[in-house]
Each structure stands twice: as C-alpha cells, then as structure tokens.
Amino acid sequence: xxxxxxxxxxxxxxxxxxxxxxxxxxxxxxxxxxxxxxxxxxxxxxxxxxxxxxxxxxxxxxxxxxxxxxxxxxxxxxxxxxxxxxxxxxxxxxxxxxxxxxxxxxxxxxxxxxxxxxxxxxxxxxxxxxxxxxxxxxxxxxxxxxxxxxxxxxxxxxxxxxxxxxxxxxxxxxxxxxxxxxxxxxxxxxxxxxxxxxxxxxxxxxxxxxxxxxxxxxxxxxxxxxxxxxxxxxxxxxxxxxxxxxxxxxxxxxxxxxxxxxxxxxxxxxxxxxxxxxxxxxxxxxxxxxxxxxxxxxxxxxxxxxxxxxxxxxxxxxxxxxxxxxxxxxxxxxxxxxxxxxxxxxxxxxxxxxxxxxxxxxxxxxxxxxxxxxxxxxxxxxxxxxxxxxxxxxxxxxxxxxxxxxxxxxxxxxxxxxxxxxxxxxxxxxxxxxxxxxxxxxxxxxxxxxxxxxxxxxxxxxxxxxxxxxxxxxxxxxxxxxxxxxxxxxxxxxxxxxxxxxxxxxxxxxxxxxxxxxxxxxxxxxxxxxxxxxxxxxxxxxxxxxxxxxxxxxxxxxxxxxxxxxxxxxxxxxxxxxxxxxxxxxxxxxxxxxxxxxxxxxxxxxxxxxxxxxxxxxxxxxxxxxxxxxxxxxxxxxxxxxxxxxxxxxxxx
Numbered sequence: 001x002x003x004x005x006x007x008x009x010x011x012x013x014x015x016x017x018x019x020x021x022x023x024x025x026x027x028x029x030x031x032x033x034x035x036x037x038x039x040x041x042x043x044x045x046x047x048x049x050x051x052x053x054x055x056x057x058x059x060x061x062x063x064x065x066x067x068x069x070x071x072x073x074x075x076x077x078x079x080x081x082x083x084x085x086x087x088x089x090x091x092x093x094x095x096x097x098x099x100x101x102x103x104x105x106x107x108x109x110x111x112x113x114x115x116x117x118x119x120x121x122x123x124x125x126x127x128x129x130x131x132x133x134x135x136x137x138x139x140x141x142x143x144x145x146x147x148x149x150x151x152x153x154x155x156x157x158x159x160x161x162x163x164x165x166x167x168x169x170x171x172x173x174x175x176x177x178x179x180x181x182x183x184x185x186x187x188x189x190x191x192x193x194x195x196x197x198x199x200x201x202x203x204x205x206x207x208x209x210x211x212x213x214x215x216x217x218x219x220x221x222x223x224x225x226x227x228x229x230x231x232x233x234x235x236x237x238x239x240x241x242x243x244x245x246x247x248x249x250x251x252x253x254x255x256x257x258x259x260x261x262x263x264x265x266x267x268x269x270x271x272x273x274x275x276x277x278x279x280x281x282x283x284x285x286x287x288x289x290x291x292x293x294x295x296x297x298x299x300x301x302x303x304x305x306x307x308x309x310x311x312x313x314x315x316x317x318x319x320x321x322x323x324x325x326x327x328x329x330x331x332x333x334x335x336x337x338x339x340x341x342x343x344x345x346x347x348x349x350x351x352x353x354x355x356x357x358x359x360x361x362x363x364x365x366x367x368x369x370x371x372x373x374x375x376x377x378x379x380x381x382x383x384x385x386x387x388x389x390x391x392x393x394x395x396x397x398x399x400x401x402x403x404x405x406x407x408x409x410x411x412x413x414x415x416x417x418x419x420x421x422x423x424x425x426x427x428x429x430x431x432x433x434x435x436x437x438x439x440x441x442x443x444x445x446x447x448x449x450x451x452x453x454x455x456x457x458x459x460x461x462x463x464x465x466x467x468x469x470x471x472x473x474x475x476x477x478x479x480x481x482x483x484x485x486x487x488x489x490x491x492x493x494x495x496x497x498x499x500x501x502x503x504x505x506x507x508x509x510x511x512x513x514x515x516x517x518x519x520x521x522x523x524x525x526x527x528x529x530x531x532x533x534x535x536x537x538x539x540x541x542x543x544x545x546x547x548x549x550x551x552x553x554x555x556x557x558x559x560x561x562x563x564x565x566x567x568x569x570x571x572x573x574x575x576x577x578x579x580x581x582x583x584x585x586x587x588x589x590x591x592x593x594x595x596x597x598x599x600x601x602x603x604x605x606x607x608x609x610x611x612x613x614x615x616x617x618x619x620x621x622x623x624x625x626x627x628x629x630x631x632x633x634x635x636x637x638x639x640x641x642x643x644x645x646x647x648x649x650x651x652x653x
Contacts, residue, residue, distance in 0.1 A: 009050060020040060022348060051098075062094060069122065154185065155232055156230075157207055158228065159205060165497075165498075168197030182215060188205075287337060304316070304320045341377075342373050344373065347372060350367070357397070364415065365416070368417070368419070370419070375423075395434040396417070417434045432517070438515050457560050462604060471492045499522065503620065504520060529617070532612065534578070537579060543650065548598065549600070551595070551596055553594060571600070573598075581632065595609075602650055635647050
C-alpha cells in the first residue's frame with residue numbers, strides 16, 4: 001500500500017471523525033434530532049468500510065460495533081443517555097488514536113478489542129449495561145484488582161519535560177494524567193508551582209495506589225514528557241518512560257482493563273495533549289495555475305537579467321529588476337493565499353473539549369462558535385490551537401460556576417461560552433467570552449504590586465482594562481492567584497508569548513460576577529513587520545512601529561513616587577530607560593536622548609533611548625529553545641548587511 005493512499009485515508013478519516021464528534025454533540029443536546037442521527041450513522045458506516053478496505057480489521061471491527069450501537073439508538077431500542085454517549089465518544093476517541101497510529105507508522109498500534117467488547121455488552125444488555133460500565137469506570141481504583149504479579153505500591157518519579165515552551169501547561173497535563181489513574185501524594189516543587197511552570201527542566205512526584213506498569217503506561221501517554229524515571233519508594237529505579245517507549249507501553253496495557261485505554265482517549269478528546277501540526281492543505285486548481293504562470297515569468301526574467309548583466313546593459317538590468325520585484329510580490333501573495341486554512345480545522349474539536357470538561361466537573365455549559373470559515377495561515381493556526389484550548393479550559397474550570405452557585409447568584413444554571421472569529425482586512429480577531437465569575441480588579445492590583453509586576457505609581461495610573469492584561473505577565477501567576485483571581489493567571493503568560501511571537505496581540509476584559517472576555521488579534525499571514533531601529537549605547541534594537549504612538553525628544557520628566565513620569569494629553573506615562581532595562585553600559589550620547597511613547601492599547605509607557613536611526617521592513621524570527629519567553633524580547637531580525645538585531649516586546653519589557 002503506497003504512502004499516498006495511506007495519507008489520503010488519514011486525512012479523510014480525520015475529517016470524518018471530527019464531523020462524527022460534532023454530530024454526536026448535536027444528538028446529545030437534542031436526542032430527537034433525526035438529521036444528526038442520520039449524519040452520525042452515515043459517517044460511522046463510511047469509517048467502518050474505509051478501515052476495512054485499507055486492511056485495518058481491528059479498527060473496522062470497533063467501528064462496526066459503534067455503528068451497531070448507533071443503530072440501536074436510531075431504532076429507538078435504546079435511549080440517548082449520558083452513559084451511552086460516553087461509551088460512543090470513547091469508541092470515537094479510540095478510532096482517532098488508531099488514525100494517529102496509522103499516520104505515524106502505517107499500523108494500528110492501539111488496543112480496540114476491550115472497548116469493542118464493552119460496546120457489544122451494552123448492545124446485549126441495553127442502557128443498564130452502559131450505566132454499570134460507567135460506575136465501574138468511576139470506581140476503577142476500588143473495584144479493579146491488579147494481576148497477581150503486579151504490586152500496588154508507592155513510587156518516586158522524576159519527570160523531565162526538556163526545553164518546553166509551555167512549562168506550566170505541560171506540568172498541569174502531567175499532574176492531571178497522574179491524578180486520573182492514581183493517588184498523587186506530593187510534588188517537588190508543590191503542585192501550584194508545577195502548574196505555573198516554576199521549575200527548571202523537570203520536577204519530582206510521589207505516586208501511590210498503582211503498579212509500576214500502570215504508572216509507566218500513564219506517563220507514556222503524556223506527550224509533554226520527554227523522559228520519566230520511576231523508582232519504588234526506597235528502592236532502585238524501575239525504568240524510564242519516554243517518547244521511544246510510548247507505543248510499547250500502550251501495547252502492554254492490560255487487555256481486560258478498559259479504564260486505562262479510555263483514559264488515553266479521554267486525554268486526546270479533552271485537549272490534555274498538544275495539538276497535532278497541520279500537515280496538509282487543500283489548494284484550488286486556479287491557484288496552482290497562477291503559481292505556474294508566475295514561475296514561468298520568474299524564469300523568463302532571470303534569463304533577461306543574466307543577459308543584461310553579461311552585456312553590461314545597466315538600463316535593461318534595472319528594468320528587469322523592476323519586473324522581478326513585481327513578480328516576486330505576486331508570487332508571495334499567491335503562496336500566502338495557498339497556505340490559508342479555515343479555522344474549523346482547529347476549532348472543530350473544541351465543542352467536544354468543552355463537553356467533556358463540563359461533564360467531568362458537573363457543570364452545565366452552552367458552547368457556541370462563530371466564524372469557522374475564517375481563514376488563517378497554516379503556521380498561525382497551528383500555533384494558536386494550544387493557547388485557545390488553554391483559554392477555553394480556564395473558562396470552564398475557573399470562569400463558569402457550578403449550577404447551584406449560579407442559581408444562588410441569580411443566574412441561569414447553564415453557563416455560556418462563545419468563541420467568535422471575524423476578519424478585518426489583514427487581521428483576524430478571535431474572542432472567547434464567558435458569563436462566569438469574572439475578575440476582581442482590586443485584587444489584581446494588590447497582587448501585581450505585591451509581586452513587583454508593576455510599581456504602585458504605574459498601577460494607580462492604569463485603567464481597569466490595562467490591569468486585566470497583567471494576567472499575561474510571566475511573574476504574575478502564584479498559588480494565591482489561582483484561588484483569589486479565578487485561576488486566570490495560570491499559564492496565560494504562555495498564551496501572550498505565543499500570540500506576540502505571531503505578531504499579534506491579546507487582551508482581557510472582565511466584570512466581576514458577569515464574566516470575562518479574552519480577545520486575540522492575529523495577522524492573517526506570517527507578516528513582514530515594519531520596525532524602527534534605535535540605539536542604546538553601542539547596541540541597536542528594533543521596536544515595531546505599530547506599537548509606537550509618537551517619537552520626540554525627551555520632554556520634562558516628573559518624579560512621582562520615586563518613578564520617572566511624563567504627561568501627555570492629561571495622561572501619565574512611566575518612563576522606561578532602555579539602557580537600565582537592557583543593562584547597556586555607558587551614558588547617553590545625545591543629550592537627554594529620544595523618547596518613544598507607546599500606544600495606550602499596548603502599554604502606557606514611554607521608552608527612552610539614545611537615538612533613533614531608521615525604519616525598515618523585516619521578518620521577525622521568534623526566539624526558540626532556552627531563549628524563548630525572555631521578557632522584553634519578541635525575536636530577532638536579520639538585516640540586509642547580515643547583522644542580527646533584537647526586536648523588543650514593549651509589553652513585557
């Protein structure tokens with residue numbers, strides 16, 4: 001079987017599974033929705049046939065069992081209950097894992113027989129069988145006895161996540177996975193610090209009520225883990241769990257224990273793992289024709305330019321360079337358009353994420369989406385998937401209150417979360433809005449001052465909307481904030497840094513008791529940024545011009561609460577001396593220097609530099625590895641002369 005056929009099967013199956021998930025959600029919300037039921041049955045039937053035609057018989061058998069269960073629902077032989085739907089969703093999740101396995105190595109390295117047996121049992125016993133299975137799953141730790149040769153004990157685990165760019169999120173995923181399968185006795189550092197990313201390359205756990213094999217299998221399912229050493233408490237290491245052993249651990253899982261395998265599929269469905277990179281795009285044939293035509297023009301112009309250079313004809317060479325400039329511009333626009341992908345490619349999985357989180361927490365949530373057809377560049381869409389997932393998790397976990405609490409506050413039992421996308425010229429705005437608890441702005445101010453995120457003088461001059469944005473500061477998240485500020489600070493610095501690397505912006509608006517709105521503004525494509533270059537001592541830095549409101553000589557500086565300030569149109573702007581902030585030696589060589597007043601929408605501040613040089617369009621490369629996430633820096637740009645210039649992030653500076 002050729003790789004081409006396998007990839008075509010994978011891409012088609014991914015789309016069908018997404019459609020199946022969303023149709024199942026529609027059926028669960030309205031069991032009388034015959035259109036949703038027909039779509040579900042048709043898609044399940046197609047999946048069964050496709051798996052069988054490709055020779056993946058085990059996955060085909062599982063899809064067949066799901067189809068038979070859906071037929072029971074369609075014929076009215078069984079009611080659409082949460083327990084039955086949980087089982088159907090578990091089957092769909094297992095098929096998703098099977099497709100991922102096929103995409104990786106062409107085989108189904110996923111256990112399917114156990115879940116197929118569970119579904120067949122429910123078909124035979126009716127809905128009562130599903131409720132029984134659900135209860136057994138909930139009490140798995142108490143009811144399921146380990147094999148005779150397995151020892152339930154306490155283990156010490158050292159987790160290594162490597163050079164993670166989302167340490168807080170990765171730490172949270174590890175702790176959640178362990179808590180689902182065992183008892184988490186303790187962590188070093190404490191759990192809140194782990195979930196805030198306050199550790200180096202890894203952290204230590206003490207885990208009980210499990211076996212070594214089960215624990216290793218649990219850790220192997222967390223993609224964030226680069227390596228994990230497991231040792232029985234007081235004993236030598238029992239082995240390591242890393243990326244290389246994940247497939248083997250999955251294969252070694254107990255065939256009779258559906259709970260472990262279901263947990264893996266729950267992780268995939270609930271967004272506990274990082275999103276997969278978008279590996280293919282569909283291109284309109286007209287775009288291919290345009291691209292082919294431009295390449296032909298490019299080749300012709302190249303030949304003309306070479307002849308002009310060989311003949312020493314400067315005039316002809318200049319004219320040809322003008323042609324090349326126009327052709328390359330059109331080529332860039334065509335390629336950028338070919339990379340555009342509808343947002344549904346990523347956000348279509350979010351309804352299932354919200355459903356599972358809400359069901360786990362006993363919350364009632366109406367999740368709505370608008371703008372699925374809005375298109376973004378493939379890279380941008382891939383990068384924002386995890387931040388959006390994290391924002392939604394926060395909205396469910398910490399924003400929407402439990403039904404009883406909402407009723408006591410005079411609200412509807414059912415909370416609402418909306419994800420909306422809209423396009424305006426070359427930017428897309430993505431908004432996540434909930435009607436939950438909201439944020440306490442006074443508490444945010446107090447915490448920001450306590451943590452040294454901003455000075456008291458700055459905080460006093462900041463509007464509420466600016467204070468809300470402080471949750472993105474990397475030093476803001478603490479254990480207290482998780483309790484006192486609805487947990488909004490946990491990992492939000494990662495959301496901010498990811499969006500800034502994409503040359504976008506993000507802000508928070510909230511009203512205590514009414515809800516919170518997080519808005520992301522993103523470029524449609526990977527844009528070329530116009531940058532103003534400034535000198536500080538002997539060093540050169542770039543500041544995106546879109547962030548600058550005014551460039552001037554340094555006006556009169558006033559001191560308020562021992563902090564330098566300037567006044568403009570009745571507003572107070574703190575002065576940030578770049579030489580001090582960037583630790584640049586030497587004194588200013590241009591009198592009092594120059595001042596860059598930053599737009600209020602970005603940050604109320606004025607940057608003091610030595611001199612202003614030039615402006616230029618550049619491609620900003622984000623910092624990677626150990627350099628990523630450095631406050632004050634958004635990336636670097638390579639200039640025409642080969643020099644590399646740091647680009648400043650005015651928000652985190």
